Amino acid sequence: MEARAEDLLPVEYFHFVFTLPAEIARIAYWNKRAVYGLLFKSSAQPVMTIAADPRRMGARVGMTSVLLTWGSALTHHPHVHMIVPDGGLSPGGSRWIACLRSFFLHVRVLSRLFRRLFLEGLMDLHCAGKLAFFGDLEELAEAGAFAACLAPFRKSEWVVYAKPPFGGPEAVLPYLSR
Template sequence: MAHCALEVADVFRSLGPGWHQSVNLSLGQLKVVSAIEQCRSAALGGHVLRCEGCAAIEVAYNSCRNRHCPKCQAAAARRWLEARQADLLPVEYYHVVFTLPAAISEIAYYNKAVIYGLLFDMAAETLRTIAADPKHLGAQIGATLVLHTWGSALTHHPHVHGIVPGGGLSPDRSRWVACRPGFFLPVRVLSRLFRRRFLEELEAVYHRGQLQFFGEHTELIDPGVFAKWLAPMRACEWVVYAKRPFAGPEAVLAYLSRYTHRVAISNQRLISLDERGVTFRWKDYRVDGRTRNKTMTLAANEFVRRFLLHVLPAGFHRIRHYGVLANPSRRENLSKIRALLHVALEAVDPDGDVSSCAAQPSFVCRHCGSPMIIIDMLQRSRPIRAPPPEQCHA
């Protein structure tokens, strides 16, 4: 495997072994740092491999498998996509995005599980409600939503990307109701309902005492101040948009491979690490309505601070399925839809993985392409874990 010249792990290491003791990090963030620093190193153990073709010997160190690690997500995305291939339907697919206003994004950082959860649920509810309305589609739809919490410059920018089949089941489940070609649902209607429902639920969780406020937002503890803070957001436009349909199922999978297991920044975007800090590539979407490719340099500690903004709460699912694609009934619903569309299902195994993928070797020689076999095991020297609680301020 090709090795990137610079990695996020190198930035962590450049701050020294005790840097985390001087900053306010949670145990979850410290565990992410530990995992990324040790990923594919001797600390985690590994395998000694021999090529069956050219007899080359190679050592492969184990991955940390942390979902925030830039080096581990390609394999995770590949496994997930193999399972998703069996779910694709021969219909148009649409890409929709729901974004939170900046003011709510600011309090979301201290209330990740609550507000990210609302973002998922209200986006899904909005899509399903408008689609079920006979004035628009009049059908039961499904959606796969993926949470991203970052902007290109590593700022905190929570939003969900949705992949939605262009149609759904009729209310009596007797026929497939297709969208108009090239058009999914009216964006303005989606935006207004999303705004109303999100703010209603945000008020509800506030009055149940489920929100925390710190720093400059401490005054929001007062209900009157909170109501005044919330008022402008009822009038501003919330960003919801839908892109043109994908060019076939292959394009859907290509998109998913880029988005489902993406982390805040990939190693490939890093350019240099020196006395000035970390230089990386980013995209500026605010110039003349066009995307501009730029570079940015941040001090190493600021780069790490921004990266760790995007560590998710333990157990929080960043990919979720709703409606007819919801996990409990997905297989049954997909079978029903295929029958209505007169489409035969390709042969897959009981878990939904495409059978042709099962014969792929785990390790392939980078010299001749032949399979490699494991001839020895290397034991890990220490587990991935955060420092003891007394070393953590959060």
């Protein structure tokens, strides 16, 4: 924990949680490397994209992401916890752009972009033959069945949770170290 203290900025931090729907988590269970990698990528990209939008913040942000694969009930529940400073660097990198006090990014916008990026990535993995299916999921090996399985998820709301600011690094470090 002490070694990481110098890596954190003296600003407040926001906490986001990006969760996969339970039905997609079943696919992840048998395809951990591919799907968990996609989960990291498709949760980070919306934060960076929306924060960089000049209508939002217009800043290049960083983050620390941690993958948890089990929930508190000890069931398979893949989700990413993300800690993001309350601002970022200007496009030229010459100055810090702080977010509005106690507000970072719209959760609904993050959720919809996360959903789209994840589903597109999952389809790409399927088309590239990088997913395996077993038991009652075997039928998903066929492209049409896989596309039909994912179709309802394109319209459902995905859980992206945002917690209010933690406070400074002294509050973030104990959380991350757990």
